Amino acid sequence: MTTTVAAPATAAPVAKAKVRRGWTQHGLLFVAPFLIVYALFLIWPTLLGLQMSFSSVNIAGGNDRFVGFDNYAEAFSDPRMWRSLWNTLVFTVLSTIPLVFLGLVFALLVHNLRFMQWLWRLSFFGPFLLPSAVVSLLWLQMIYPPDFGLLNGTLGTDVLWLGDPSVAMWSVVLTTVWWTVGFNFLLYLAALQSIPQHLYEAAAIDGATAWDKLRSITLPLLRRTTALIVVLQLVASLKVFDQIYLMTGGGPEDATRPIIEYAYDVGFTGYRVGYASAVSYILFVIIVIVSLAQLRLFRKREEVAS
Amino acid sequence: MTKRFSFSQLVLLVVTLALAVLWLAPLAWAVATSLKPESETTKLPLEWIGSEITFDAYALVLGTGGIVKWAINSTVTALVVTFMTVLFSAMAAYGFARTQFKGQRVLLGLVLAGIMVPPQVLIAPLFAEMVSFGLVDTWWAIILPQVAAPLIVYILFKFFQDVPAELEQAAFVDGAGRWRVFFQIVLPLSRPVLGAVSIFTFISTWNNFLWPFLVSTDPNTMTLPVGLANVVQGTFGLRYAQIMASVVLAGLPLLVVFVLFQRQIIRGVAHTGLAGQ
Numbered sequence: 001m002t003t004t005v006a007a008p009a010t011a012a013p014v015a016k017a018k019v020r021r022g023w024t025q026h027g028l029l030f031v032a033p034f035l036i037v038y039a040l041f042l043i044w045p046t047l048l049g050l051q052m053s054f055s056s057v058n059i060a061g062g063n064d065r066f067v068g069f070d071n072y073a074e075a076f077s078d079p080r081m082w083r084s085l086w087n088t089l090v091f092t093v094l095s096t097i098p099l100v101f102l103g104l105v106f107a108l109l110v111h112n113l114r115f116m117q118w119l120w121r122l123s124f125f126g127p128f129l130l131p132s133a134v135v136s137l138l139w140l141q142m143i144y145p146p147d148f149g150l151l152n153g154t155l156g157t158d159v160l161w162l163g164d165p166s167v168a169m170w171s172v173v174l175t176t177v178w179w180t181v182g183f184n185f186l187l188y189l190a191a192l193q194s195i196p197q198h199l200y201e202a203a204a205i206d207g208a209t210a211w212d213k214l215r216s217i218t219l220p221l222l223r224r225t226t227a228l229i230v231v232l233q234l235v236a237s238l239k240v241f242d243q244i245y246l247m248t249g250g251g252p253e254d255a256t257r258p259i260i261e262y263a264y265d266v267g268f269t270g271y272r273v274g275y276a277s278a279v280s281y282i283l284f285v286i287i288v289i290v291s292l293a294q295l296r297l298f299r300k301r302e303e304v305a306s
Numbered sequence: 307m308t309k310r311f312s313f314s315q316l317v318l319l320v321v322t323l324a325l326a327v328l329w330l331a332p333l334a335w336a337v338a339t340s341l342k343p344e345s346e347t348t349k350l351p352l353e354w355i356g357s358e359i360t361f362d363a364y365a366l367v368l369g370t371g372g373i374v375k376w377a378i379n380s381t382v383t384a385l386v387v388t389f390m391t392v393l394f395s396a397m398a399a400y401g402f403a404r405t406q407f408k409g410q411r412v413l414l415g416l417v418l419a420g421i422m423v424p425p426q427v428l429i430a431p432l433f434a435e436m437v438s439f440g441l442v443d444t445w446w447a448i449i450l451p452q453v454a455a456p457l458i459v460y461i462l463f464k465f466f467q468d469v470p471a472e473l474e475q476a477a478f479v480d481g482a483g484r485w486r487v488f489f490q491i492v493l494p495l496s497r498p499v500l501g502a503v504s505i506f507t508f509i510s511t512w513n514n515f516l517w518p519f520l521v522s523t524d525p526n527t528m529t530l531p532v533g534l535a536n537v538v539q540g541t542f543g544l545r546y547a548q549i550m551a552s553v554v555l556a557g558l559p560l561l562v563v564f565v566l567f568q569r570q571i572i573r574g575v576a577h578t579g580l581a582g583q
Contacts, residue, residue: 026484027405031413034398034459037390041432042420042454049431061434109322113315118568122561123326125572126333129560131513133534138336138553141546150335153352178332183579190576210314228580239426242515246535260426260516267430268520280427291422 053277059267071278081279083254084262087169088283091244091258092237094173099233100226102177103184108218110185111192121189125182132179132242139175140247162248165255172244172256179243180236184229191225192218224297231294238287259283333557340364340550347546363547364555372525373555376533383448383518383529384511390453391507392500399462400488404474414463420456426516433520447521448529452511458503461581465499466492498573505574512560530556 053071057064075081110120127135143150144161152158161171195218203213241260244250250257250265257265259279267276335354339347340363342356349356367373401407402414425432432451433442441447469492477487493500515531522528528536534556537549564571 027401027407027410030397030401030405030488031407034394034454035413035417037394037450038417038420038454038456040454041435041451042423042425042428042456043416045428045431045435046423048435049428052431052434057434059434061437106325109318109325113318113322118565120322120326121568121572122565123329126561126564127329129509129513129564130557131531131534132515133531133537134553134557137534137537137549138332141549142335142339143332148348148350148352150332150352153350178329183575186572186576187579189572190580225580232579235424239424241426263427264429264516268433273430273434276430280430284424284427287424287427288422295418295422 049277049280052274053281055274056272057274059271059273067274071275072282074275075278075282080254080257081259081262081282084250084257084259085282087254087256088238088240088258088260090169091173091176091240091256092234094169095176095237095240096230096233098173098177099181099184099237100230102181103229104188104222104226106181106185107188107192108214111189124185127179128182130179133246135175135179136243136246139171144171144247163252165252168248168252168256172247175243175247176237176240184233187229188222188225191222195221228294228297231290231297234290235287235294238283238290336550336553336557340547340554342547344545344547347550363545363551367548367551367555372533373530373552375526376528376530377556377559379445379528380512380530383445384508386445387449387452387511388504388508390449391455391458392504394453395455395458395503396462396493396496396500397488399459400466400492402459403463403466404471404492405484417456417459420454421460425451429516429520432517436521442521443524443527445527448518448527451517452514455507457578457581458507461503461578462496462499465496469495499577501570502574502577505571506578509560509571509575 054066054068055064056067056070106120106124110117110124113120140162146152146158146160146163149161151161159167162168199217200213203217208216239260240258241264244256244258245261245264248256250261260283263276263279263283266279267273270276338354341359341361343358343360343362346353346356398417402410402417428451436442436447441450473491473495474487477491482490513531514529515535518529519532519535522532525533525536534552537552
């Protein structure tokens with residue numbers, strides 16, 4: 001948190017290195033091991049996926065013909081693709097709002113409580129450390145069952161949490177919020193700890209109430225952290241797969257199927273890898289647009305710091 | 307003054323406590339269910355404690371062996387991924403920040419651009435690649451794609467840029483080579499940030515699901531999340547106490563580690579999550 005950034009990323013190394021010419025050899029050897037893995041398992045699949053999205057290749061590598069934009073044309077007229085894309089966007093909006101808001105609320109509470117910090121941190125961050133399969137098993141088997149589940153049993157309701165198409169997405173969001181809010185909570189907690197204490201002391205001398213301090217010191221200073229958390233959360237939510245696949249399998253009636261699951265279904269169950277790649281790349285484009293906003297945020301910070 | 311202070315602390319405490327209880331309830335319910343006799347797990351009205359507390363479910367789950375094997379697989383793959391990621395990323399970051407070579411700017415740009423590539427959209431081509439390499443159902447198929455983590459390079463790159471060059475220069479004057487300077491001066495200096503990215507990498511690898519799920523069909527190479535997903539798909543039938551015992555056993559290791567190393571883990575996650583800010 002306290003690391004300050006010296007200069008914009010791209011310009012610095014070359015300029016600095018010039019000063020120390022003579023002991024700059026071996027540079028490529030340092031970079032090589034990472035670059036080999038990176039080229040093989042990130043760059044190459046990215047290009048291969050793009051090529052596949054223009055082909056009719058199946059999972060066994062057969063029927064590999066160039067089909068131009070056919071896969072994309074099919075995707076844009078495929079109601080199941082639109083449904084899964086819509087589900088993904090709905091999930092992203094429904095989950096991002098509580099995940100950011102509750103993350104902030106939990107962090108403010110815990111930051112201002114002076115005792116048993118470890119217990120509060122464990123309570124709110126603990127679920128984030130659980131694998132998705134653990135979370136899904138727990139909610140699917142013991143919390144959401146309509147007859148003996150913890151929710152209906154405690155509330156006295158008889159909601160079909162995962163079985164009713166108009167409720168299932170909300171249930172998926174609820175589980176997700178419980179599971180991952182701890183991450184945003186920690187990011188906010190770290191940001192709160194980096195606010196200089198003397199600002200509050202000065203405000204106290206001026207007779208500011210706790211509410212005044214929150215409104216005019218804490219929240220404004222958290223603005224940039226919030227922007228970063230929102231972008232990170234948007235990207236994370238757009239990539240949703242695990243808990244939906246494991247709890248509902250995309251149902252009932254496709255009400256929860258996200259686009260990654262649709263790509264998985266088409267490619268790994270339907271064996272149409274070319275079409276699956278095209279569906280994946282539609283999401284890829286959306287995520288790149290959101291990530292570009294993220295990079296701009298990083299760059300702004302660096303400019304401010306230098 | 308003191309009175310108002312303690313009153314506001316009390317309100318905070320009550321609110322936080324209520325939320326914490328709410329947040330812990332699902333986990334507590336898993337523990338409670340796992341300790342009941344099987345016949346009482348679906349009893350209505352709900353009871354948190356059954357007629358007796360029994361560890362039968364744990365004995366049965368541990369006896370069948372799957373979960374222990376998966377936990378070992380998860381630990382080994384997560385440790386290998388973490389070690390390779392941190393070593394390779396640190397070397398690369400150092401190369402980019404502190405040395406000079408042809409094509410440096412282009413390669414750095416290529417690495418930074420990779421931060422935007424979500425691994426989830428690459429499953430089809432990556433799987434095809436693994437098939438052609440003959441690596442499906444091996445640990446290398448699980449491990450290698452997770453080592454290609456450009457975000458970690460970026461974080462370490464920014465860190466190395468700020469390490470004062472004088473420290474290195476002194477060593478060079480004393481005749482130390484580039485590699486010795488890196489391993490004996492730069493890496494030890496970077497211990498906090500290396501710890502932070504290690505913790506982050508370990509947690510995300512330990513919990514990763516989609517990719518290991520796609521490339522492991524053999525129960526002997528499965529990681530814990532993948533093995534448990536097969537449990538979701540019905541291997542265990544409807545034995546709720548056993549399922550919840552699996553949930554508790556699978557969730558416990560990282561929770562215990564968290565309680566023991568809370569400060570380091572929080573710093574590691576926050577530092578990496580905020581991309582080194």
